[in-house]
Amino acid sequence: MKYLVMVQGSQADYEAMRGNGSAQSPAWTEDEVKAMYAYMSAINDDLAETGELVDGQGLGEPAGTRHVTLGEDGKAVVTDGPYGETKELLAGYWVLDCASLERVTEIAERVIRCPQPAGAPVYPVVIRQIMEGAGDDVC
Incomplete structure (x- = not known):
């Protein structure tokens, strides 16, 4: 079955990753950004x-x-x-073809452990099953 695995973020998070921290998200160092990208690359x-x-x-x-x-x-x-009225938006996603919801949940549990600076917001990882064959009925 195919699943959409979504990670969330805010404009403040993108700013923080450029070193511009705020009350919503502390500034990231260059090493912290590199560690995050390395972690996500390993998952990929x-x-x-x-x-x-x-x-x-x-x-x-x-x-x-x-x-x-x-x-x-x-x-x-x-x-x-x-x-301004939107706190979190989709920051990234994976489309995965996994044998079960349990397997994709294991992957999401790995994603949620991505390294980040202390005090950075922790967003849920959202899993949605992709309804295969349903595309013919949309639009």
């Missing part, structure tokens, strides 16, 4: 080796986000981010 390498990795990407910071909605007049309304 292991998942590729087991054949479970379909895709995985980190996403750009929320400041580059764009929302497109419909206005009351039926025309598109485009708003650029970041959005």
